[in-house]
Amino acid sequence: MPPLVASLAVVLAGGALLWQATDGFASLTTESARRLAALTETPAVPAFPVETMTGERLLLPPRDRKATVVEFIYTNCPTICQVAGAEMARLRDRLAAGPFAGRARLVSLSFDPARDTQAQMAEYGHWHGADGKVWTVARPEANDLPALLGAYGVTVIPDRAGGFVHNAALHIISPDGRLTAILDMDDLDGAEKAIGRALR
Amino acid sequence: MSARLAWATGLIAIAALFRSPLEASPLTHVLVQLPILALAGALIAPYSRLGQGDWNRGGWACLLTAGFGIAFWMLPRSIDAALADIRWEVAKFLALPFLVGLPLAIGYARAHPLTRAVIKAQTVSTLAVMAFLYTHAPMRLCNAYLAEDQYRLGIGFLAFAFAAAAAWIAPLLFPTRQQVSGRRAGIRGITGTVGDSKEERLCV
Numbered sequence: 001m002p003p004l005v006a007s008l009a010v011v012l013a014g015g016a017l018l019w020q021a022t023d024g025f026a027s028l029t030t031e032s033a034r035r036l037a038a039l040t041e042t043p044a045v046p047a048f049p050v051e052t053m054t055g056e057r058l059l060l061p062p063r064d065r066k067a068t069v070v071e072f073i074y075t076n077c078p079t080i081c082q083v084a085g086a087e088m089a090r091l092r093d094r095l096a097a098g099p100f101a102g103r104a105r106l107v108s109l110s111f112d113p114a115r116d117t118q119a120q121m122a123e124y125g126h127w128h129g130a131d132g133k134v135w136t137v138a139r140p141e142a143n144d145l146p147a148l149l150g151a152y153g154v155t156v157i158p159d160r161a162g163g164f165v166h167n168a169a170l171h172i173i174s175p176d177g178r179l180t181a182i183l184d185m186d187d188l189d190g191a192e193k194a195i196g197r198a199l200r
Numbered sequence: 201m202s203a204r205l206a207w208a209t210g211l212i213a214i215a216a217l218f219r220s221p222l223e224a225s226p227l228t229h230v231l232v233q234l235p236i237l238a239l240a241g242a243l244i245a246p247y248s249r250l251g252q253g254d255w256n257r258g259g260w261a262c263l264l265t266a267g268f269g270i271a272f273w274m275l276p277r278s279i280d281a282a283l284a285d286i287r288w289e290v291a292k293f294l295a296l297p298f299l300v301g302l303p304l305a306i307g308y309a310r311a312h313p314l315t316r317a318v319i320k321a322q323t324v325s326t327l328a329v330m331a332f333l334y335t336h337a338p339m340r341l342c343n344a345y346l347a348e349d350q351y352r353l354g355i356g357f358l359a360f361a362f363a364a365a366a367a368w369i370a371p372l373l374f375p376t377r378q379q380v381s382g383r384r385a386g387i388r389g390i391t392g393t394v395g396d397s398k399e400e401r402l403c404v
Contacts, residue, residue, distance in 0.1 A: 006255035007264055014268025021272060030280040030343045155284070155343035167343045 031167050034153035035182040038171075042178040048148050050109065050138040053121040053130065060107060060138065061173045067104040067198040068173040069191065072154050073137070074112035074164055075124040084108075084168055085128035087185045091170070092135050094188050095195070104195050106135035111149060111156050111166065113139040152179070174198035204243045211240040212297065223283060226345045226353040231360060234273060234296055241301025251306035258315065262307030269299040274330070276341040283344045320368050327361035330354070 019025065027033040037043065047059040061068045069091065071084055088106055095104055108130065110116035116124075121137040124130075130137055140148050149156060156166040172181040172194040181194035215222065215236045222233040245251075251262050272278060273296065281288040308316065333341075334354030340347050371379060 001253075001255040003255055003257040003260060006261040010261050010264040010268070014264065014271075017268065018271060021275060021278065028275050028277060029341050030277045031339075033277055155280075157344060157346065159346060165340075165346055167340070 030153075030155075035169075037153075038179045038182045042174070042180045045173055045177055045179050046147070046151050047177065048140050048144045050107075050140050051118060052132065053118065053125040053137040054132040055118050056132075056136075058138075060109070060140075061177050062105075063175070063177055065103070065175050067100070067175060067195045069104060069106045069195070070152070070171040070173060071106075071108050071185065072111050072149075072152070072156075072166055072168065073108045073124075074110055075116050075120050075137075076112070077163055084185050085124070087188070088135060089129050091188050091191055094192060096134075098192055100192065100195050100199060103199055105133075106130075108135070108137045110137070110139040111145060111154070112164070113142050113145065153182075172198050204246065208240040208243040208297070211236050211243070212293070215240075216293065226279070226342060226349050227356045229279065230353060231356045234292075237293060237296030238301035238304070241297030241303075242305035243301075244297075245302055245305035245309070248302065248306060251303070251310065256307070256310060258312060259307030259310035260315075262303035263311060263315070263319070264307075266300050266304035266307060269295055269303070273300070280342050280344050320364070324361055324365045324368075327357050327364060331357035331361055 022028055023033060023036055027036050045061055047061060047063075049057060050060045051057055060070070071088060073084060085108070088108060092106055095101060108124075110121065116139050121139060125132060125135075125137040129135075152171055154166055156164050159165045168185055170181075170183045170185060170187070170191050171179060172183070172191065174180050175198070178198075180198045181190075183190045183194060215233050219233075222228045250256075251259070256262055273292065278288070278292075282292045283289075308319070311319070331354050334350055334357060336354075337350065341350060345353075
């Protein structure tokens, strides 16, 4: 084989591999890849049983005519989750005043179900002003946790200070249980638009 | 012959046995484990008759293969995937020796001195860019690693950049006797004259 042909073959194969590995050079990180996949593939999210801050048991995501916004938390979190709680409160207020009032529910889902008992969730919920209806705090069963985190694409790692770090985001789920968008916690504008698309 | 093979096997064994501690931090994952695996591949290059054909003239095909292999495993999502999925981990243990280290050594051996110089310059600049990226990125690039560890990886890239630059500049400033006589021969060969030794030292 002439050297030029061999080199061109390598460039073609290598370029195709990199194209494949980065979704067409669109995402270099796992986080951007999962956000892109939510937009383009809208994967169905399996339903998991959860217990809420009011002791209610339900399947998440519920199948009804509302969109669901899921964020992941652990109530012992001293820093970012408190900020995230404030962002969820702002999102609730914004939705209540907008065109999708009454058509979306917010769920702060704990990935620390062992420590986040119902009492603990209720305290966190009341602290941030979650009413348990429009916005509720919930925990999955410990056995379901790995599969649940895998389905949403969430990675939780210890932060060496007794807490956790995770790829925090707003997960927008359509009424038929599909993950349709993943957005930054403070992107309330984007979240409202994504809820509008999910409801269509 | 068997010594190199034993070293290569030993290096892969070390990378596999100390998987957990090495992969606990991105610094040791990317700048210790991955280079160890690539080095294992490079060690077996002299046995390989693979790159001797005309298709690999100038080493280009092999160097390009290594380049794409490095680019692939430089992606943060590849590193995340290796931690999350055992199939990716196995792919990493195969790709680094056989698609990075081995072709890099085979290709470099046949490369023109100018190509080698470009590779060296490219290596230093890429390491520096990675250092900047990992120390300045406003978000976590790997979901599996903490932001503070990401910063440490950036500092590690910077150290590698300085080390590579120093290693490749050192011979210009402090040439060994062998290199000096080699260059003298080169100068004679080009100019066809035998220069005064003081002038030559200035040239070196």
